[in-house]
Amino acid sequence: MSASGPAGTRRAEMALIPAGEFFMGYDGMAGSGDEHPRHPVLLAAFRLDIHPVTVARYREFCRASGRPLRSQPEYSNDDHPVVDVDWDDAQAYCGWAGLRLPTEAEWEKAARGGTCSLYGFGDYEADLDEHAWYSANSEGRTHPVASKQPNAYGLYDMHGNVLEWVADWYAADYYGRSPARDPRGPDSGACRVFRGSSFDSDEVGCRVANRYKSRPDTTNCHFGFRCAAAAAK
Numbered sequence: 001m002s003a004s005g006p007a008g009t010r011r012a013e014m015a016l017i018p019a020g021e022f023f024m025g026y027d028g029m030a031g032s033g034d035e036h037p038r039h040p041v042l043l044a045a046f047r048l049d050i051h052p053v054t055v056a057r058y059r060e061f062c063r064a065s066g067r068p069l070r071s072q073p074e075y076s077n078d079d080h081p082v083v084d085v086d087w088d089d090a091q092a093y094c095g096w097a098g099l100r101l102p103t104e105a106e107w108e109k110a111a112r113g114g115t116c117s118l119y120g121f122g123d124y125e126a127d128l129d130e131h132a133w134y135s136a137n138s139e140g141r142t143h144p145v146a147s148k149q150p151n152a153y154g155l156y157d158m159h160g161n162v163l164e165w166v167a168d169w170y171a172a173d174y175y176g177r178s179p180a181r182d183p184r185g186p187d188s189g190a191c192r193v194f195r196g197s198s199f200d201s202d203e204v205g206c207r208v209a210n211r212y213k214s215r216p217d218t219t220n221c222h223f224g225f226r227c228a229a230a231a232a233k
Contacts, residue, residue, distance in 0.1 A: 013051070014047040014048060014049055014050065014227075014229065015047065016045065017045060017048055017106070017109060017153055019043060019044050021041065021043075022109045022112060022114075022116075023038055024040075024041045024108050025037060025039055025175050026038055030204055031209055032210075034173075034175070034211050035175070035210070036175060036176075037176060041105050041109070041181075041183060043106060044182060045231035046229065046230060046231055047229045047230070047231060048102055048110045048228050048229075050146065050150070050155055051081075051145035051146045051155070052157055052161065052162055052164060053081065053090075053093060053224065053226060054080065054081060055072055055076055055078050055079070055080055058082035058093060059078075061092075064096065070219065077144070079145060080142045080143065080145070081142055081224040083142065083220070083224050084219045085165075085219060085223060086216060086218060087216035088216060090225035093227070094225075097227060098229075100229065101166055101167040101227065102167065102228035103166060104185060105178075105184075106166075106228055107164065107166050107196070108195065108208060108209070110155055111195070111196065111208045113152035113158075114152050115152070118208065118209075119131070119159060119206065120152070120155075120159065125203040128160075130148060131149050131151070132148060132159035132161070132206055133148065133157075133160040133199050134197060134200075134202065134203070134205075135199070136203075138200070140199065141199055142161055142162060142199050142221075143161060143199070148160070159197055159208075160197050160198065160206060162196070162198050163196050163197065163198045163222050163223055164223075164225050164226055165194045165224075165225040166193050167184070167185065168184065168192065168193045169187070169188055170185075170186075170213035171189060190215065191213035191215055192213065192214065192216045193213055194212050194213070194214060194223065195210070196210075197210065198222040199222070
C-alpha cells in the first residue's frame with residue numbers, strides 16, 4: 001500500500017520495538033500458574049501502535065469494508081479506544097490496514113518497556129495513576145487514548161483503559177514448552193489470548209505479566225486491540 005493508504009497512515013503512529021531478549025512471565029506469589037515459568041525470549045524487531053485503535057479509526061475501516069460498527073458505550077467518543085470487538089473484528093481491521101495483531105510475546109516485551117518489573121514503569125503501585133486508567137481513577141469507563149504517560153518505548157495505555165486481543169491461541173502450559181525465539185503460541189485452541197488490563201482492573205490486575213483467555217467471538221466493553229508490523233513496515 002502507498003503511504004496515503006490505511007497502512008501508510010498507521011505507520012506514523014507506530015513505535016519501533018528493538019530486537020533482543022527479555023524475560024517473559026512471572027514467578028512471584030501474585031502470578032497465576034499460566035504465567036510460569038519466567039523464561040527468556042528472543043524477538044526480532046517489530047513495530048507496534050503507540051495506542052489502542054480508536055473509535056474514529058475503526059469507523060473508517062467499517063465504512064470502507066462494510067463491516068458493522070458494534071454499538072459503543074454512550075460515554076465513548078472518537079478518541080476513545082474502540083471496544084466490543086471480537087478477535088475476528090480485530091484481525092479484520094489489521095488486515096485492512098496492512099498490519100497484524102501482535103503476538104503475545106511481542107505484546108509483553110513492548111509493555112515491559114525494557115524493564116523486568118511488575119509494571120512497565122517500575123514496581124510501585126502508587127505510580128499507576130500517572131500511567132493507567134484503572135479501577136482507582138477511571139470512574140468505570142474508558143478514556144481518550146494517550147492521555148496518560150507513555151512507557152520507555154513511547155507506548156500509551158499498555159496498562160489500563162482496555163484489554164487487548166493478541167494473535168495467539170491460549171494454552172495454560174505454553175510457557176513451559178514455547179520456543180525461545182519468536183514464539184507464536186500453540187497451533188490451535190479453543191480460546192485466544194488477550195493481554196493488558198482495563199479501566200476496571202485493580203493494581204494486581206494491571207501487572208504486565210497477566211495472561212487472559214476468551215473465546216474469539218467474545219465481545220464486551222473491556223476488549224480492544226492495537227496493531228503490529230514487521231520492523232521494515
